[in-house]
Amino acid sequence: MSRDKGITSRSENYAEWYNDLVKAADLADNSVVRGCMVIKPNGYAVWERLRDALDNMFKDSGHKNAYFPLLIPKSFLSKEAEHVDGFAKECAVVTHHRLMNDPNGTGVVVDPEARLEEELIIRPTSETIIWHSYKNWIQSYRDLPLLINQWANVMRWELRPRLFLRTAEFLWQEGHTAHATYEEAEEETLTILEIYRRAAEEWMCVPVVCGIKSDGEKFAGADHTYTIEAMTQDLRAIQAGTSHHLGQNFAKAFDVTFQTKEGKLEHVYATSWGVSTRLIGTLLMVHSDDNGFVCPPKLAPTQLVIIPIGRGEDREKVIAKANEIADQVSSTKWAGSKIRVEIDDREKESPGFKFNYWEMRGACLRMEIGPRDLEAGNCVIARRDTGDKETITLSDVVSAVTQGLDGMQKNLFERAVAMRTENTIRVDTWDEFQKVFEGEGGAGFVVAHWDGTQETEDAISAATKATIRCIPLTPLEPSDAEPGVCVYSGKPSKQRVVFARAY
């Protein structure tokens, strides 16, 4: 009885599949305002888990949360030259503070009398407003390091929005730290990069390449940028998180100095780092399938769904048993929190409908229990990632569930690693390089030598639409770190870098 699932298959149209998936999994809607996104409870639940995991790691490494305001004076943006270049083109601007009834008709219009003396921008990122504060917060070396994070929304006026991957408004965290030395700031950026790697790999089951961005791809206003890069099922790269060493650029722009032990006045060194709701998009693109959302157990809103089967007297008995099992399982802890269980006892929907429904929504494990099972003292547990069904005795339910969750968390990561490994290739000639990127879609990670120049990077990108995703911190294979010759220019190259088409 396989019917149209309502989700376009990945092979048919990957972009369409993604859109269908977000809808079918009930994660988010487009808002009436282009580019803005309504995050629905099922989607927000995933974000909350991820946010909590990250927040704990930030706190454990000495960071404190604070909150800086949404609106920034327009003049602040231009204090750091590269920064304004990077963001000016995508800023929403507040020009007025009042509306009035339309004198010529119905509705309201902007009151021309209420123009702001200085226009405000809605933060595209908060460096400027934060460094304005830091100037007053920091006087002595004793005030350092200053380790602050904030959870906030930001707005970048995107012309080509896609739910979660690129929206005009998005949720994120942005860390902003100040340090006495370059080296300390460097250590901070790498500490955070490691936290991002762990969030991706240990929570999201998404393997990432940790690396440094080329100058062309670094953050506007940074000295250098570190990144974690993941590979999606359509073989593109996606930048999942960045950590920037800002040098003294912002300290100089906002005149943030501190007095050293020796009594000298010096500019502080800064970092900033962020991950956003784009991580949800990354998660979807890496694991989900043609039946819907596949969610790593640690992040899943529903880890076990129980579907009671049967009618009349049977139904009552089965539901009673289901509740008993749900209580037992949900009082058990897995990976540090109580197992999230739901019983789908809706009467009208058929069992088959519910199977599909929960698969779309990303439930990790499904328990089917009916009159036949009750008599035999059994139930059936199915796993979302593999589709495997197993009959188990009721006394083993708790261990079967925890093993199922363990197995799925492990399998998703291993599967993603395998996909990445299969689609990472080494290329040494320009002919071959171009051939790999023929056509429109992703072509995996291409690990090739690069002469280190911006001109070459631009030329390669213009010819193939592939960009340098990063220079890996740890070579993917030991030989990647050996010198060679640039795949494009033939000039000397220190090591191989990762090229890909990117989101």
Added chain:
RNA sequence: CGGGGCGUGGCUCAGCUUGGUAGAGCGCUUAUCUGGGGGGUAAGAGGUCGCGGGUUCAAAUCCCGCCGCUCCGACCA
């Protein structure tokens, strides 16, 4: 900013060429049978046809103007 496409129940769309009482599927409500991979039957509810003007006895349909959305291109820590 350039080029295409589309606006009709909650959703997806048909109807428009050739003007004549607004339709289908899905979803929703109620009843009933059903139930281990998207069930069946029956009865219902729900629409100023994007907005404004024009032509006409009569406009979802023809004409003019506007608005909105969307796709492609350009752009994008």
